[in-house]
Amino acid sequence: MTEPVRLAKRLAEQLACSRREAEQYIEGGWVRVDGQLVEEPMFRVTTQKIEVDPDATLLAPPTVTLLLHKPVGFTAGLDAGPGPKAQAALALLTRENHAPDDRSGIRTLKKHFAQLRLATPMDSRASGLVVYTQDGRVVRKLEEDADLIEHEVIVEVAGEVTPGMLRKLADPVQYHERLLAPAKVSVSSQNEDAAETKLRFALKGERPGQIDYLCESAGLQIRSVKRIRVGRVPMTALAPGQWRYLAEHERF
Template sequence: MTEPLRLSKRLVELVGCSRREAELFIEGGWVTVDGEVVDTPQFKVTTEQVALDPLAQATAPEPVTLLFNAPAGMQVQMAMASLKAETLSQEHRFSKRPLKGHFLRQSTGCDLQAGASGLMVFTQDWRILRKLTSDADRIEQEYLVDVSGEMIDEGLNALSRGMLYQGWELPAVKASWQSENRLRFALKNPPPGVFALLCEAVGLKAQALRRIRIGGVSIGKVPAGQWRYLSSQEKF
């Protein structure tokens, strides 16, 4: 009976590469076992057919950024645990093949408002993380806020100018009605709790918040609890 071997060792035997090259080939998604991609060098094989893609490159996979549509109130750690191949949005499965390495060493920036749903960003790219943190004051965010109550006269104009409310100096924001009971807000680096105050200041009560955009990146048609990859054309 054939003894099980690590996939990386079998690949070394098959193609004559170094152990490190074998690991990079496998982690990069270039190796199949009986026709299925396996990206774990420790995976054990016996008599299975192991093949290396002719276009394979022995380089570390490029860092990726994942855009997650968080259900309301989901904490960061729970959201991170939800990032897996199975929860990739069906509509976005054509762009990139998920690898186990895509879900490792992910960091998040641009915190979601407490209790809100919508766009969370997880990234392996230090340049994106730096932009989301160091440049937060310059990046506009867009939220949809479900409201109840009756807005005061000229409420939208008051929101666009900024105002003083119960001792709080509220920022000037872009605000518009999306529907009869839903407002769209756009502002840079919103402080915690600001949407509740903005709504109260014009006679409304915030019922639910959903972030749909950070800078030039929107969550798009991703169902709640699922995610997609940031494309190379998208910029925060």
Template sequence: MTTLKLKPGAATPPKAPGKPPVRRADPAKRSRTTVPEYIAKASTARDVEAGPGPEKERKARPSAAPHQVAGKLPARPAKSPVSASQQDRKQDGRPRQFDDRDTPRRGGKQRDGFESGEFNQDRKTNPKFSPKPVPSQPELPRLSKRMAELGLCSRREADEFIANGWVKVNGEVVDVLGTRVAPDAKIEVSKEAHQHQAETVTILLHKPVGYVSGQAEDGYEPAVVLVHPDNQWKEDPSQTVFKRGHLRGLAPAGRLDIDSTGLLVLTQDGRVARRLIGEDSTVEKEYLVRVTGTLSEEGLRKLNHGLSLDGVKLKPAKVSWQNEDQLRFVLREGRKRQIRRMCELVGLTVVGLKRVRIGSVTLGKLPVGMWRYLRPGERF
């Protein structure tokens, strides 16, 4: 590149002919440091319409736009700009309320104007929080629960029947789990479902001491491990042949403590389980209990009715002397370690407990550690 040096006083070279130079706008007519007049007027108008508020809010709100101070625009911040929801917050930290919204946002956030409340209230008392009910009609019972209430099967079996298309409601097949039905709906179960129920088994076991009723705990084995062909009672009146499939889904219908012995029911039939341990069960359970200590007439009366466990009053029982050191208990409920705790409340100590009857099914001559099938026609 060549550099030309001009001598002082040299004439300026003539400019090439062309368009005249563009004049810059007058800086006074285009200010970049003051608030435009139309913005200032609009902000002042909003303040007038809002009226005088608390002194704290008037100081926090300048006459210009919220992001402008002292009539000047601030420099561009280095961090991310403040969101609109943060600008809407008042000085006291509470979100601005949107009173002009007709209905609240379902699942919205408080900063967006969402107001928590009951959404199924009466329209007359609070129409704002009373949207129309959803099509699922949550106030109606589920089909599986309704089938269990009618005694058709257990809720677990009901789900299986529904999934297989074995259930009809008012003449139409229902195969969707969670379907809700009216309490007066007509529910029908197909022949396939009844055949499936007929294949389920119920086993009566004479549980020995040292086994737990349910899952293994503290090194003790569950009583179900005793259910195998070698332990089947040879005098089993049902004449049913053992199959490995009889162990699938086999669960205890009731509990019997580790230190107790006697009749324990294991079943695949949900109807049997519901009858024995359901909330509305009234099946009697009879026990023979060996005790030590002195029992007064008042104590015997309390054992029959008048005791409470964990703050809950016990149902009436039938308690009487079987012999000089053994009591006979007949209960209609099964609280945890109920008989042992009842005896402790009247000054007795239990040294032996044996369950001999559940409903109309008795332990009979079934040896300890042996089991048999519930025979056809035998009911609890």
């Protein structure tokens, strides 16, 4: 009976390469065992057929940025307050939740779900676009240029929104001892009976709780909040709970 050995060791023997190079091929998603993709160098094999993709390279896979449509009830770095503890949105970043129409051309690897940093916090009461990234440049861009990057948010409120309320929402506001830039606010849609209104906010330097504060100041009751764009990157047609890669040509 053949003794099981690590896949990296068997592959190194098969390719006459170093163990480290074999690990790089495996972790890069280039190796199949009996036709099944295996990305763990420690995986044990015996007599299975081991194949290496003809396009395999030892170049390290590039860092990635994932765009998630976070549903209500999942938290992303912010606590919604008292009540049941919300599940972390990070748990939604799995192969199964990858959007089938992702056009980035990036091959999904297990390494893409490791060492992710949250770049756009959101509490469990809100939904919409949340950015997770392995790329330190993306984190610096979204943090250091936060006052310049516009967030587009759809806010559903109860009742009719009058012109006076709109003006109030767009006023410069002192929030947590800081004067924030005026928000651009418009009516997106309104029910015929004026029971609810959808507002479109465009804010630069959005701060946690800012929209709640603006709506409360204008006498409006929020029913839902959904972020649909960060900078120049839209959420597009992502279904709740699905994610896609930030494509090479996209910039925040």
